[in-house]
Amino acid sequence: MLAVSINAAIGRGAILLGLLTCLSGIAITVAGIRKHDLRALKSAPRYAYLAFGAALLAFIMMERALITRDFSMKYVQQVGSRDTPALFNFTAVWSALEGSILLWLLALTGLIAAVARKFRARVGDELLAWAMVVLFVVGLFFFLLSFGPANPFAMGALGVNDGPGPNPLLQNHILVLFHPPILYIGYVGFTVPFAFAMAALITGRVGEGWLLETRRWTLYAWGFLTVGIILGSWWSYEVLGWSGVWAWDPVENASFLPWLTGTAYLHSVLVQERRGMLRVWNLSLVIATFSLTILGTFLTRSGVINSVHAFSAGSVGPWLLTFFALVVVVAIILIGRRGDELRSPGAIDSPLSREGAFLANNVLFSIFAFVVLLGTVFPLIVEALNNRRIVVGEPFFDRMTMPLGLTLLFLMAIAPVLPWRKASQEVLRDRLFWPAWCGVGALALSVIVGADGWASLAAFALGGFAAGAALRQIALASRRQGWRGVVGRANGGMVVHIGVIIIAVAFSASSSYTRTQEFVMNVGETVTFADHTFTFEGLSLESDDVKTSVKAAIRIDGDSVYSPARSKYIKQGMDIGTPSVKTGFVNDLYITLEGNVRTTDTEARIKIFVKPLIMWLWIGGALMALGTVLAAFPGKRRQPTAPVSADSVLTQSTTDEHV
Amino acid sequence: MTNLFNKKMKRWPAWVVMLFCVVALMLIGTQRDSGPSTPQERIESISQRLACPTCDGESVYESRGAASQAIRKEIARQVADGQLTDSQIVKAIDDSYTADLKLVPGGTGFDALIWILPIVLLIVAIAGLVVVFRRWKAQGALTATDADRELVESALRQVSENRDS
Incomplete structure (x- = not known):
């Protein structure tokens, strides 16, 4: 050597x-x-x-x-x-x-x-x-x-x-090959709009030019981040053994924060492109999104937070924190320097307009991001100021984000049908009628199949409402433009909306209606749970150079055999469980082997989770990815709406100069 | 004919019927909401409210660690006992550890900030929107400049010329 x-x-x-x-x-x-x-x-x-x-x-x-x-x-x-x-x-x-x-x-x-x-x-x-x-x-x-x-x-x-x-958890699933690189591409992707935003502030060309240059870059970054997050959820579901897809863990939150501000930006950018408004807001969102990726990197890699996903503490913390502070301070100084030039020439005529809905959407996404950030860093603040250790977990995030999520679903139903400038009552009544009935239909269906709980029912109803609005837009666009009805930013965006709605409904169902039962089973014993039979056929030992696994053979409904396992990783001495999942369109049957087991045991503790609609989370994610690609295709270009009638010619020429 | 039918359909009585349906369906659905139905589901629900004392930010529900298994056993014992409510079980287990195991911060003292700050932000955001929309409305009423008038007049002239020709 x-x-x-x-x-x-x-x-x-x-x-x-x-x-x-x-x-x-x-x-x-x-x-x-x-x-x-x-x-x-x-x-x-x-x-x-x-x-x-x-x-x-x-x-x-x-x-x-x-x-x-x-x-x-x-x-x-x-x-x-x-x-x-x-x-x-x-x-x-x-x-x-x-x-x-x-x-x-x-x-x-x-x-x-x-x-x-x-x-x-x-x-x-x-x-x-x-x-x-x-x-x-x-x-x-x-x-x-x-x-x-x-x-x-x-x-x-x-x-x-x-x-x-x-780490054993990083060597027992194929998704380790895809999730981190895709997520990282998403994170670093936001560097491009950030760089152009800073360049716009430095050069004073704060019109719409930089937005147009980075439109697709931002969209792809957002798409990669979305897919990265969804693959992370899938990986967690397949590996960690508690049957969940999202735990509001600080590292998960670190990826979700730029996603939230990035999503807000993708919507508000439309207002600037069409009306020349919200310039400071858009710059702030882009800078916030990039800064949050750096802050997330700091949280994940500095050792300041406890998370199963976090890297061990290193000395990179102060570097990342300094860079984060530098980015924020420089951005604020540059925005301050351009004060007057950033003033928007237009006005939003009515809250009941497309731009009004985008503004409301942005406020909600920003509050959502604030709640997630606060919940993530609050234990650090308490420890620093009060010298106490507390944990802020899932129940806090669920309680705080649920009303925000429902309101966002409502906005997803309303916003696509709203015209720019101002909507009359007649227009709203006309355009929302069938989508609203879709919502009623979804609610009726969920009540018929036995759903309960106001939050879940509201999610299903609003999901139906929003899906109706998105499908209406796609149907109208397809009638006008043929196959191009699903291509372009607006139409591709509707496909993304449908993906989001499917995820919201599936997430709500899987969180609210999971059924669980733990059984101590003897070899050959059959139990019935949730209309399925589970037969324990025995334990077997498998070993290779890396680990020794004890696997339980569980036959479901007298058909296929599923094998949850407990593996001992020889070198790390770590014992981890690996669930086995029977996937279905309606329910997943998620089986884990609990406790310490030996192959000589004649009984085993088997835990069964019946998880509704899990597969739809991945289908929703695939639709979001597809919608992102469709949105990146050039659709029918629209003329920007003048911000105000008198200034339109002037503003247009100024904008053109900068593009 | 179809358009006429469509228009009639969308008048306010149909919306009232829709509202009635929503209220009725929500009432049916929420009436049968009984929370966790089996002891096992109660155990799962309680374990989601407690932090694993030895893990990296996981709840007792998520963690497969020995300490979490011990807490799950204790929850199962308390549930089988049937003496305490879910919140009382959470409190009893939290009290028996020196570390704070509750995953939801309290509503008093410094911890209350985590609940108050988002609400303050929401109120500020709504107030900000109201102020901005009022300003925009006022601005909208005052923006008929000479250039606007000229633009309108020239458009009107063009319309009347077209009509004359």
Whole structure:
């Protein structure tokens, strides 16, 4: 073994190269802007590609280190193992703090390179040049993080020949391969609108130009974040054994916060595009979304919060907190400097209008985000100020967010049918009639099938109402435009709405109507629960190099056999349960093996959960992803509505100048 | 014919019928809401209100740890006893640990802030919206500038010219 690992040397060199590249990118681009030097500006994309190349090389060297079992490296000693299967050895890169920053860096620099490539013909444009500077600054920060406090290429103790491998929970499901990278792409994706927003503030081109440039980037970032969150829920459901999909855990909340503000932004941006209004608000939302991704990274990686999903405490906390503070302070100063230029020229004529509904939607999403943020950081505040430890858990979040969720569903029903400017009573009566009856139909159906509880019933009724409104819009658009009726921002957005509604209904049903029973069963015994029979056919032992599993064979309804297990991971000494799930369109049968079991036991404690509509959560998620893709297709372009009649010509020309 | 039918359908009596249906269905649905129906479901419901004392932010319901299993056993014993209500069981278990196990912060003292702040924000947001809409309304009433008038006059002139020709 070499005293200095070749993997570590090249990897660290690559990080240093990336760091210097970003630094040079900033210097060259700023100099180019200052001196109006087009040649300098034209070289900016090259720095972006080189930064991406450096991050990719670092990532490859880390993979190589894990694959070749280079135990001279500290990170490999921490998460590598000679026995880890190839797939989980590959994903081990992002199974701890330093490697996860490396993955983040790869996604971020990939995105910077993509932006540079997309806009390479227009690098002379000052807005784009400043956006590149901001992207390089963010890249520089993460390279610095990876070079300093989160160095994945540090050398480990001498004489180590094996490691424990990744956390057992990160090596028992295929979703470990998809959830983190997709989620990270979503997180870093918001860097693009942030960079353009900052560029708009720096250049003073605070019109609609930067919004239009980043429309699709934002949409894709939001789509990736959505899919990442849903895959995380699925993974948690399949692995953790408590049958839930969402626990309001601080790390889950860290991903949900930018999703909330990002969703608000995707709606309010329409008001600025159509009416030239809400400029400060949109800038604030974009900056808040990016800042929340940094804050989330801080919460997840600083060790300040307790979570099963959090990385162990490292020294990156102060760095991330400083960067977060810096982003917020600089953004506030820039917004303050542009005060008058950001003043919107228009007015919203009536709360009963499309823009009025978007404003209400934004207020609700902002309060929602505030509640989630407050609940997440409140234990920290109490500990800091009162020297007491408290836990804020699911019941708090459920109680506080349920009315907000129901109101948002109501808005989802109303907003799509509202016209811009002002809606008359007749229009509302006409357009809401059939969607409202859809809501009544959904309510009637849920009462017939035995639903109870006002909150769930309200969710089903409002879900039906909102689905009716979305389907009405799709039907009208399809009648007018044929197959294009599901394409474009408005129509694709309706497909996303349907996905959200399905998730809301499925989430409400699975939270409210889960039935559970624990049975102590003897071999050969059959029990009946929720109209299904469960026969315990015995225990078996399976072992490999990594773990020893005791599996229970449970035959459901005399048909297929399902095998919940308890596995002991040899190196970590950790005992974890793995549920077995019979999936169905109406109910999932979720079975876990409880307690300590041995294959010689003649009885076992089996817990059965009957979970309604779980599959619809994933179907809803798939529809949201599909809707996002459809929304990104160019639909029929509409002329923006003038913000105010007298100023329209002036405003239009000013806007055009900046685009 | 269809349009006429559609228009008639959508008049206010149909909305009254709809409202009646909603109220009736909600009453039927909420009347049969009886909460957790079996002892096991009561145990699950109570365990969702308590934090695992040894885990990283998990509830007793979510956690598979030994401490959570012990608490679940205690909940099961109390439920089987039938002496205490759910809230009393939560309090009894919380009192028996030095750490705060309640997952819902209290409504008094410093902890009350977590309940009050979102409501304050909601009130401020609504008040802000009212103020902004009033300002916009006032602004709307005053924005008929000379340019507006000229624009309207030229449009009207064009209409009358078209009519004449």
